[in-house]
Amino acid sequence: MILLGLNIDHCATVRQARYRSVAPGAEPAVEPDPVALALQAERAGADGITIHLREDRRHIIDADVDRVRREIGTRMNLEMACTDEMAAIAKRLNPDSVCLVPENRAEITTEGGLDVVGQRDRVASIIDSMGEVGVTVSLFIDPDEPQIALAAELGAPWVELHTGSWANAYYVAEQRAVEFNRLVRGANQAHAAGLIVNAGHGINYTNVTEIRTLPHLHECNIGHSIISRALFVGIDDAVGEMKTLLNA
Numbered sequence: 001m002i003l004l005g006l007n008i009d010h011c012a013t014v015r016q017a018r019y020r021s022v023a024p025g026a027e028p029a030v031e032p033d034p035v036a037l038a039l040q041a042e043r044a045g046a047d048g049i050t051i052h053l054r055e056d057r058r059h060i061i062d063a064d065v066d067r068v069r070r071e072i073g074t075r076m077n078l079e080m081a082c083t084d085e086m087a088a089i090a091k092r093l094n095p096d097s098v099c100l101v102p103e104n105r106a107e108i109t110t111e112g113g114l115d116v117v118g119q120r121d122r123v124a125s126i127i128d129s130m131g132e133v134g135v136t137v138s139l140f141i142d143p144d145e146p147q148i149a150l151a152a153e154l155g156a157p158w159v160e161l162h163t164g165s166w167a168n169a170y171y172v173a174e175q176r177a178v179e180f181n182r183l184v185r186g187a188n189q190a191h192a193a194g195l196i197v198n199a200g201h202g203i204n205y206t207n208v209t210e211i212r213t214l215p216h217l218h219e220c221n222i223g224h225s226i227i228s229r230a231l232f233v234g235i236d237d238a239v240g241e242m243k244t245l246l247n248a
């Protein structure tokens with residue numbers, strides 16, 4: 001069975017669009033509550049909850065992170081940049097897993113995978129410090145041979161293959177095949193090296209029918225498409241439909 005990790009960042013994006021300057025708990029009207037959404041999504045079948053605490057706190061804020069840790073019943077996956085600030089937060093929180101991502105202040109969403117090769121020492125030190133507190137580390141990387149090889153060498157137990165280039169090419173047949181083959185090669189390489197293979201970014205209700213055929217796929221982390229669908233059908237059906245499609 002392919003697991004579904006629901007990324008709730010965009011629920012927080014809607015809240016912050018109106019209530020950025022309101023202190024957590026100061027006003028009862030603040031909505032929508034991403035933690036309430038997470039709890040409902042869990043009841044509808046989400047296997048884990050993912051949040052990305054960004055340096056600029058543009059969607060998820062510190063209070064959300066603490067509440068997710070306390071309140072959810074599945075697994076908490078904290079996406080974070082490779083900074084000392086984030087490593088300290090993760091050590092304090094003890095999420096089930098952290099996913100190390102690149103972070104660039106100007107980007108709208110995470111663009112491109114983490115350059116493990118270029119940041120070898122920093123990534124290695126965060127993997128080691130998370131290991132000390134028993135937090136599983138996933139590296140969000142492009143499906144490129146040297147990145148995957150180094151992820152395995154550094155002892156990260158999981159990788160999340162960045163599916164953004166494939167998703168962007170989805171309606172350009174030739175390019176899509178090139179990108180999908182890259183993902184297949186990457187998944188096979190990662191699996192052969194003993195890594196758990198996850199995937200994420202740009203997965204939606206259409207392209208999921210192809211990504212679910214990726215070999216060795218353990219979990220997909222999906223945010224934007226499910227939150228968008230939930231506006232029309234509610235989070236229960238949005239999660240249920242994606243779980244069904246993932247495992248059809």
Ligand code: PXP
Nearest residue numbers: 110140200201202221222223224
């Ligand atoms: N995985 C990672 C590492 C991400 O950074 C994101 C985007 O926040 C996602 C998955 C989810 O991507 P999307 O919102 O396109 O489903």
